[in-house]
Amino acid sequence: MSYSISNRRIRLSPQARALTREIVLTPQKMIQPLFVVEGIKSREPIPGLSGADNKGTFRDTTESVLKQIESDLKAGVKSFLLFGVPDSKSENNFKYDFTANQIASIRKQFGQDVLLSVDVCLCSYTSHGQCGILNDSLDHVVNGATVDALAKCALAYAQAGADCVAPSDMMDGRVGAIRRALDEHKLENTLLMSYSAKFHSGFYGPFRVAADSAPKGEVKLKDRATYQIDPGNPSDALRSSLRDADEGADILMVKPGLPYLDVLAQLSAEIPLPWAVYEVSGEYAAIELMAEKGLINRERAHLETWTAFARAGAQIIITYGARHAREWIKTL
Numbered sequence: 449m450s451y452s453i454s455n456r457r458i459r460l461s462p463q464a465r466a467l468t469r470e471i472v473l474t475p476q477k478m479i480q481p482l483f484v485v486e487g488i489k490s491r492e493p494i495p496g497l498s499g500a501d502n503k504g505t506f507r508d509t510t511e512s513v514l515k516q517i518e519s520d521l522k523a524g525v526k527s528f529l530l531f532g533v534p535d536s537k538s539e540n541n542f543k544y545d546f547t548a549n550q551i552a553s554i555r556k557q558f559g560q561d562v563l564l565s566v567d568v569c570l571c572s573y574t575s576h577g578q579c580g581i582l583n584d585s586l587d588h589v590v591n592g593a594t595v596d597a598l599a600k601c602a603l604a605y606a607q608a609g610a611d612c613v614a615p616s617d618m619m620d621g622r623v624g625a626i627r628r629a630l631d632e633h634k635l636e637n638t639l640l641m642s643y644s645a646k647f648h649s650g651f652y653g654p655f656r657v658a659a660d661s662a663p664k665g666e667v668k669l670k671d672r673a674t675y676q677i678d679p680g681n682p683s684d685a686l687r688s689s690l691r692d693a694d695e696g697a698d699i700l701m702v703k704p705g706l707p708y709l710d711v712l713a714q715l716s717a718e719i720p721l722p723w724a725v726y727e728v729s730g731e732y733a734a735i736e737l738m739a740e741k742g743l744i745n746r747e748r749a750h751l752e753t754w755t756a757f758a759r760a761g762a763q764i765i766i767t768y769g770a771r772h773a774r775e776w777i778k779t780l
């Protein structure tokens with residue numbers, strides 16, 4: 449043979465690898481979550497997320513969150529997902545002002561430099577930590593009343609200046625109800641990103657500390673199994689995502705990420721909308737904690753995970769590491 453077939457030539461130098469690589473990561477395709485907490489005096493670390501170097505994700509105050517966004521913009525991050533954690537909790541009478549005021553102050557300070565998405569759920573607002581309003585026997589989240597509250601919540605956030613509202617509660621019909629409420633109030637340009645394939649996962653631990661949203665108290669309902677998708681039921685994820693697309697969602701999501709790559713690949717091939725994936729707190733923290741123990745290289749593990757998300761079909765990656773992405777990508 450006078451020529452040599454090689455799969456190695458494209459692997460031999462960093463330049464050749466970069467040139468031939470199919471998946472190119474960039475912070476522009478990433479969303480950085482932020483937590484803003486009412487009534488705290490200074491920012492608080494989140495176990496597993498704040499990083500050994502303290503440059504990770506914190507429970508921010510109304511002031512520190514603005515400084516955080518400023519520094520994230522300098523790091524090339526332009527999209528954020530805000531979680532508001534109000535001080536006072538209730539069973540069915542929620543006030544959205546704390547989060548709405550925060551949205552307005554972010555908008556005022558940063559104008560159109562940021563794309564601000566806001567998580568819409570009641571789990572940080574309820575006294576029992578469930579994602580909605582309970583029935584009288586405290587063993588079931590009532591769908592209709594919860595959807596009404598969520599639509600009001602989303603409307604308040606959009607009116608305060610959110611570019612995108614992101615319902616994560618998993619009630620039936622909330623996407624349609626929110627879309628209608630927005631359209632009726634001339635907010636037809638507000639984006640709606642649905643957590644359409646959100647599973648009942650064991651990987652949400654650090655988040656529930658951050659958002660003060662773990663199921664708690666003297667109620668019969670102890671977990672979220674009656675509204676989040678069963679991990680063994682990918683068809684439910686497909687049906688729920690088709691329905692949310694039908695009800696007017698602009699962006700769909702799979703959550704968590706790594707344990708559901710198969711779902712992401714299948715659903716993104718089937719439904720032609722932009723797909724986001726949420727690398728949730730527990731899966732992010734697993735990498736951080738292994739790296740702290742010296743068992744793996746932190747940057748490499750995060751970059752490899754994000755590459756897997758893009759390969760499986762995600763256009764958008766929601767990750768606590770978005771603010772590190774530009775630096776870490778340089779190490780590729």
Ligand code: PBG
Nearest residue numbers: 569571616651652655728729730
């Ligand atoms: C609220 C919500 C959750 C997350 C985002 N929105 C957690 C939950 O359902 O308890 C998880 C995010 C993460 O773990 O990083 N319903």
